[in-house]
Amino acid sequence: MTTKNQNGQSTVDQRTLYLINRSVDGEITALEQEELDRLLPTSPEVHDLHDSLGKVANLLDEAPEIEPPEYLKGAIERQIRLPVQGHKKTTKPGLWGIEWLNTSWLGTGLALAAGVVLTVGVYQMGSEPISEGDSASMVGTIARRGPDVQAGALLDSVQLDTSRLNGLVELRNKDDLFTLSFKLNTGEPTDVVIDFAGRGLEFDDVTGTRADDYRVAVEDGSIHLAGTGEQQYTVILKRTSGVKNAAPLGVNFLAGNELLLRAKLIIPED
Amino acid sequence: MHKDKDAALVKSCQLGDRRAMSQLVSKYERPVFNAAYRILGNMDDAADATQTVFLKVFEHIADYDQKFKFFSWVYRIAINESLNQVKKRRSQKSLDDSQASPWQGPAEKFDTAELCKKVQGALMLLSEDYRTVVVLKHMSGCSYQQISEILQIPEKTVKSRLYSARQMMKKTLLHDDAGFEGARGE
16 A cells, blocks of 8 residues: 655555545445555555545535626627528628528527517618618617717727737717727628627617628627628617626627627726 | 436527527536636636637537537537636736635635635646646536546546646645634534
């Protein structure tokens, strides 16, 4: 069970170490336990090692579980897109918009907009006006605003500087409006997902002054914008109650489903 | 049963069922978050890693091979993502703030908070290879075989790393603060 090394110190042999580890990890068999029980009283070194490793294992086992942040589950679920039955993924660049329209979260959003609950709607930004039918399916106001809404105190900003994504995001506040202004340059179709659930905010408007091509979808608690190339737009959120700063305003940038970057913008508490 | 239920939920997710997705997220959010926290030592980083893990899981859910255990697959992604973040963070900031305990509560919670902080401090002193096996064994409750599957290393290596890691942690957990050991009633 123990042998003396060159310095005259006792060392525990491999078989005994094996038994001690199996015991500490709760993977020891009845026969092995009997063998260990016979060894323990015969050597102080073996006893001490078993005792100390057992204490370490107990402390580790007793370490309490950490509660995940409350916002986390919702934030995860809002970003997940499931495959649509029978839909084969395509990555052909020219068809990316079509693929985007076929994604399940958007499908869900459209179903909800048809009358289930909470979905605000989907519309394409551009020169075409929003029809009355579109407006009727939306909850809240979607109306073009002038550039004045972009004024206001700068609360936070994030500079984006990666090989696949460049730009600037600024969060401003004026009265009850919070504006997130995006100046982006991407070499590939990129989705921007803004998670504002649980912050006492609701979607109010999106204004775009420059974009090669981008689309917007609003679900309960999150806004999805998809575009490519140079894009410049402002998302406006409206305060509905006391703003809670339990979690920062999360902005995720994705290419396909690959997360390129996650930005966090802080709204000071009221 | 456990495996069959996961398999059924995964199958539903592959057909686009968001309720099934929500159930899987509910089931694995906490263990993934805890594993990530224990490896990263920071709540915000753990939350980021957890989000990325689930994005990756469901990005590849259509290609998931049912002959493998779902939980092993999720854990493998979680460990890899956490280790990736460790590498990224290492160049961005020091881990000084990682020692902060997420436990903030009344005085009676002191023992729990102290234990949490002490264990986390000891974990952060280990290299990632050792930290990972300790987390999977003691925090995630995985067996040697499961750890071997998740990390794709031989069981022999799992045992060897566990032994070495606990030997290293003895100094921090048992000897640095004798009062702590006493406070735990050992």
